[in-house]
Amino acid sequence: MKILAPLSLLNYLKIAAEHHMIVKDGRVLELLHEVDTIVFDKTGTLTHEQPYVMDIHVCGSYTATELLRFAAAAESRQSHPIANAIRQEAERCQLALPPLDDAAYEVGYGLKVAIGGQVIRVGSERFMAKEGIDVSPGLMAAQEHCHSHGYVLVYVAIDGTMGGAIELHPTIRPEVKEMIAALRQRQLDLYIVSGDHEQPTRQLAQELGIESYVAQTLPEQKAELIAQLQDEGKSVCFIGDGINDAIALKTAHVSVSLNGASTVALDTAQVLFTDGTLNPLLNLFELADDVEANMRRHVVCQFSSTPFVLIGVYAWQFRFFETLLLHTVGGFAGIANSLSPVFDKKWKASANGSGS
Incomplete structure (x- = not known):
């Protein structure tokens, strides 16, 4: 597991880069599987x-x-x-x-x-x-x-x-409405937070169908909102691009920024979308789902051979060579599982379609 899990993760990080996502912290792909709330900054992110x-x-x-x-x-x-x-x-x-x-x-x-x-x-x-x-x-x-x-x-x-x-x-970014609809299908809670006035923030929230929004917020208030949501037991992903988003990006469980954002936001965020749009967001969640499934398969591969080894030793009098061979099968299965992301038709087709 010490060898195979990092090998799988490296392959998924490579796939992420091919799909315009620079993941600076590998733990993000594990944390994203637990995220149930997304907080968007308004200006520069949704618009x-x-x-x-x-x-x-x-x-x-x-x-x-x-x-x-x-x-x-x-x-x-x-x-x-x-x-x-x-x-x-x-x-x-x-x-x-x-x-x-x-x-x-x-x-x-x-x-x-x-x-x-x-x-x-x-x-x-x-x-x-x-x-x-x-x-x-x-x-x-x-x-x-x-x-x-x-x-x-x-x-x-x-x-x-x-x-x-x-x-x-x-x-409004052209990809936002379709993306919001897809995020709702994942049963995620969506928030808009903005330093702008109440009316334009409410207007945007209504247009996108997002019920929860907070307007006229200072940088530290954005971070306080995220901390409050996390204290309520929510796992929060914050997406922002401005200097005033840096504290919130640091506070959230997962932080995402876009190419072209302020230097502070780029340095603080754990994930960077290099194409400057929100299009990779759904791919990021799907990639996290695949990482979770891949790690579960690793556990199965490593421990599924153990019952057969024990049965073979006590019931069929396996010798050392047969026992080692049977145990090694699980290792080879783990290696194949680590390499499976590279040959996944879904990601290969998606990469070709995006011109990677």
């Missing part, structure tokens, strides 16, 4: 950090194209996810962006830039109020809709007059 432009609401005499062009030009020097989303939408529409004459950025509020003699302000409702620009009645319905559903609304004002707003929605 991409960058949202997408869903709609452009205009008021006054400006068109949606002009509004997007002004906003993209104002955000041209910014690197945050909202700025990237606005610029990508402008690129998709093949808009030529005018150069900036002047720009000023107020952290947490918005941008004030000069373009061709016009003053363009892009930012939050709070920024517009600070600049003395009121939300026009035509935008009130869009504002209420976005607030009720947890969407982001970026306001654009031209020369001190409200021009409209850009509505951005979170981008």
Whole structure:
């Protein structure tokens, strides 16, 4: 068992690597078989950090194209996810962006830039109020809709007059809904934990059909939630990718992160999905099931020959050679069992399908 069990595990670790999973701690494949609760971080894990432009609401005499062009030009020097989303939408529409004459950025509020003699302000409702620009009645319905559903609304004002707003929605990873459905079939309890506000977190949970969620959490509160679940007797797998997830990743029985996550998360997590998606998650659980079954077969292989050896010695007067030969059969069976993962058609077919 000291030889055969590690040999089996090495083969399963090799299979994991071929399926975009780097398992840094071999015990994970044993612990996963006991996991009954999965806690997902929201932003960057279930959703991409960058949202997408869903709609452009205009008021006054400006068109949606002009509004997007002004906003993209104002955000041209910014690197945050909202700025990237606005610029990508402008690129998709093949808009030529005018150069900036002047720009000023107020952290947490918005941008004030000069373009061709016009003053363009892009930012939050709070920024517009600070600049003395009121939300026009035509935008009130869009504002209420976005607030009720947890969407982001970026306001654009031209020369001190409200021009409209850009509505951005979170981008859910395309594989998430199918994966959540498969995890439910395994009878797992699912949680969403987020530092975001209550409304967008609840909206995502409802869309994915996850009943349990916790919003507006600090990094240490995420770890406290996991510790609380574990104190209740649950075995928890936490999946996160941010700096603020490091404590929770360390606290959970099993921790998973994605390629492209923060360095702290990559260093702390026990499992890394190298393709940057959640697609390998189901394979990880199936692999853990196979490891458990393989180890059980090892026990059977090593001890099944013992009754036959004893019967042979006392009933059929086996000599040393026959006894040793019969006992060795169990050893060869164990070796075959250790090598069986390599020849498992399920994993070979899956690896070929993923282009490994």
